[in-house]
Amino acid sequence: xxxxxxxxxxxxxxxxxxxxxxxxxxxxxxxxxxxxxxxxxxxxxxxxxxxxxxxxxxxxxxxxxxxxxxxxxxxxxxxxxxxxxxxxxxxxxxxxxxxxxxxxxxxxxxxxxxxxxxxxxxxxxxxxxxxxxxxxxxxxxxxxxxxxxxxxxxxxxxxxxxxxxxxxxxxxxxxxxxxxxxxxxxxxxxxxxxxxxxxxxxxxxxxxxxxxxxxxxxxxxxxxxxxxxxxxxxxxxxxxxxxxxxxxxxxxxxxxxxxxxxxxxxxxxxxxxxxxxxxxxxxxxxxxxxxxxxxxxxxxxxxxxxxxxxxxxxxxxxxxxxxxxxxxxxxxxxxxxxxxxxxxxxxxxxxxxxxxxxxxxxxxxxxxxxxxxxxxxxxxxxxxxxxxxxxx
Amino acid sequence: xxxxxxxxxxxxxxxxxxxxxxxxxxxxxxxxxxxxxxxxxxxxxxxxxxxxxxxxxx
Numbered sequence: 189x190x191x192x193x194x195x196x197x198x199x200x201x202x203x204x205x206x207x208x209x210x211x212x213x214x215x216x217x218x219x220x221x222x223x224x225x226x227x228x229x230x231x232x233x234x235x236x237x238x239x240x241x242x243x244x245x246x247x248x249x250x251x252x253x254x255x256x257x258x259x260x261x262x263x264x265x266x267x268x269x270x271x272x273x274x275x276x277x278x279x280x281x282x283x284x285x286x287x288x289x290x291x292x293x294x295x296x297x298x299x300x301x302x303x304x305x306x307x308x309x310x311x312x313x314x315x316x317x318x319x320x321x322x323x324x325x326x327x328x329x330x331x332x333x334x335x336x337x338x339x340x341x342x343x344x345x346x347x348x349x350x351x352x353x354x355x356x357x358x359x360x361x362x363x364x365x366x367x368x369x370x371x372x373x374x375x376x377x378x379x380x381x382x383x384x385x386x387x388x389x390x391x392x393x394x395x396x397x398x399x400x401x402x403x404x405x406x407x408x409x410x411x412x413x414x415x416x417x418x419x420x421x422x423x424x425x426x427x428x429x430x431x432x433x434x435x436x437x438x439x440x441x442x443x444x445x446x447x448x449x450x451x452x453x454x455x456x457x458x459x460x461x462x463x464x465x466x467x468x469x470x471x472x473x474x475x476x477x478x479x480x481x482x483x484x485x486x487x488x489x490x491x492x493x494x495x496x497x498x499x500x501x502x503x504x505x506x507x508x509x510x511x512x513x514x515x516x517x518x519x520x521x522x523x524x525x526x527x528x529x530x531x532x533x534x535x536x537x538x539x540x541x542x543x544x545x546x547x548x549x550x551x552x553x554x555x556x557x558x559x560x561x562x563x564x565x566x567x568x569x570x571x572x573x574x575x576x577x578x579x580x
Numbered sequence: 581x582x583x584x585x586x587x588x589x590x591x592x593x594x595x596x597x598x599x600x601x602x603x604x605x606x607x608x609x610x611x612x613x614x615x616x617x618x619x620x621x622x623x624x625x626x627x628x629x630x631x632x633x634x635x636x637x638x
Contacts, residue, residue, distance in 0.1 A: 225609040229617065242609050334588040342629070380629060384604065389593045394604050398626045440627035444602045451601045459624040467624040475601040483601065493623050519623050530610065544610065550621060569621055577609055 218249040227575040234283065235569070237266040251300070254308075258294040271412040271428065271515035273502055273565065277420035280564055284410060290316040296325075304331045312346075318409070321348045323376075336386040346376040352409035359407050360429035360509075372405030391445040400461075402434040413515045414502045423505050428514040430498065436461035450476040463519070464497035482533040487546075489526035495519060501554050501565045517566050522552040528573070540579040547572050605629075 222245045229238040242260040267283035274280050291314065298308035306329045314321040327342035350356060350372045357366035382396045407430050415424040442455035453473035460466045473487040496519035498512035528546025535541060550569035559565055589597070600606040611628065619625050 223609050225613070227613055240613070242612070244609055334590070336588045378626065380626075386589050386594075386597060389589055390596050392597055392602060392604075396627060396629070400626060436625070438624070438627045442604065442628075444604070446596050446599070446602060451599075453601075457624075457627040459627065461623075463623070465623040467622070469624070469627070477601070485601070491618075491622065491624075496623065518621060524622065530607075542607075542610070548617065548621070571617075571621075573613070573617060575610070575613060577607075 218247070220245060220247045221579060222246075223577055223579040225575060225577040227573065229573045230571060231266065232570040233567075235266050236264065236268060236286070236571075239263045252306075253299040254297070256294075256296045256298075258292070260290075260292040262288075262290040262292075264288040264290065268410075269515075269517055269566075270410065271414060272425055273414040273416060273420065273422050275422060277416070277422075281567060288316050288318070290314060290319075292321075298327075305329070306331075318352050319348065319350055321346060323347070325378075327380075329382075338382075338384040340380075340382040340384070342378075342380040342382070344376075344378040344380075346374075346378075348374045348376070350374065350405055350409060356405070356409050357427050359427055360513075361427055363412055363425040363427060366427055372409075374402065374404035374406060376403075377401040387445075390447070391443065393444075394440075394442045396438075396440040398436075398438045398440070400434075400436045400438075402436075404432060406430045406432060406434055408514070408516055411514060411516050413500055413513050415505050416502050417505055422502075426509075426513075428516065429512050430514055431463070431512055434461055434463055436465075450474055464495065465493055465519070467491065467493035480533070482531070484529060484531050486529040487526075489524075491524040491526075493522060495521040495554070499554075501559055515565075517552065517569075520552050520554050520566055522550050522568065524548065524550040524569075537580070540577075542575075542577045542579075544575045544577075545573065 222243070225242040227240045229236070231237070240260060240262040242258070244256065244258045246254060246256045248254045265287050267285045270282050270284040272282040274282065294310060294312045296308055296310035298306060300306050308327045310325045312321065312323040312325070323344060323346035325342060325344035327340060329338050329340035331338050355368040356370065356372050358369055361367065377400065379399045380396055382394065384392065384394045386392050407428055411428045412425040413428055414422040415426060417423050436459060438457055438459040440455065440457040442453070444451060444453050451474070453475065455471045457469040458467070469489065469491045471487065471489045473485055475483055475485040477483050496514065498510060498514055499519045500510070500513045501515055501520070503509065503513060526546055526548045528544060530542055530544040532540065532542040548569065548571045552566045552568050554566045596602060605611065615628070
């Protein structure tokens with residue numbers, strides 16, 4: 189149930205940019221670099237807890253070939269909202285316990301094709317007790333204007349399968365009578381167009397346009413929607429039912445600019461899809477170099493999303509059942525705020541260390557008529573994240 | 581955006597641009613973890629690179 193982040197295409201473009209922007213103007217010698225990351229994520233009120241280990245090993249050769257291997261393990265415990273309301277109509281969030289271990293892996297290979305063209309290919313896999321993923325990705329970039337401009341295009345295709353614990357059930361059917369429907373498939377196609385532009389000796393900007401197409405089984409097999417009577421008491425629970433395709437577009441812009449005070453790194457993303465989700469993400473990072481090769485980088489992220497057209501915290505029995513419905517809080521309208529920092533330093537033998545912490549707060553704005561007086565059906569999320577990385 | 585650059589920055593002038601803090605995607609594990617969190621808790625995805633997948637959580 190956790191995300192395996194594919195190798196970022198912007199990382200491919202920037203890593204290529206980094207190789208050609210060495211201090212001496214000469215590509216760095218071939219070497220391995222390993223990064224081990226440990227993280228602990230915890231949500232308040234007995235919800236999700238995730239402990240993870242990630243390892244990335246990268247080998248870069250003198251002729252600008254890069255091989256990157258990624259492994260990750262997430263141990264997930266705790267509980268997640270189920271969509272069920274209390275039998276007596278008293279409200280309150282009903283949670284379903286979760287326990288899962290997710291393994292993930294990725295391999296990517298990039299190389300320079302010509303003086304101005306670079307390419308990369310990659311493979312991603314993940315496995316958990318109810319979800320499997322297999323994906324491939326390719327990308328191509330072109331350098332222009334004495335390598336001050338990089339144009340890039342990337343394509344990724346995934347084939348995922350979902351087998352819920354206890355079996356997948358018919359979407360929209362009552363939990364008391366739903367039939368098993370067997371393993372379900374989901375395909376995802378992503379296309380990314382990117383432009384990275386050096387603005388000056390101290391500034392660089394990036395713009396990415398992304399298109400994504402999801403098709404197949406897009407439901408959360410564990411989520412239900414409560415059918416309630418006039419007293420707020422449930423008369424039935426039905427498995428959520430989402431459309432079987434989803435098209436999304438996003439535009440992302442970022443700027444890194446170094447001043448005598450430090451490096452300012454604002455970014456903005458606009459996202460929209462045909463689920464009815466529109467979102468804006470504004471992020472501010474400030475990297476301050478300290479003495480002895482140390483750095484501290486605080487950041488603030490502000491996010492807003494509208495709700496999906498078919499989001500329903502619960503459904504009154506007196507109303508006609510809509511074509512699609514889900515009580516998943518992640519499809520509701522909310523603001524979220526993230527405040528965090530990274531602290532980085534170097535040790536002996538060129539080993540790099542970093543620690544980080546962040547606090548995430550999700551503040552929902554579900555319409556009152558949907559909550560029917562049961563405001564704690566979507567109380568939001570409060571979580572903290574701790575992490576430690578070592579690069580050698 | 582290429583028109584904004586009055587004159588190209590030469591390779592020997594790119595010392596600052598080569599710093600980790602100036603490069604996009606310089607800390608892939610940190611960024612992957614951030615995107616993991618946001619993808620798991622929110623309805624949006626992608627932007628910085630491929631929009632993600634390999635997860636049943638959204």
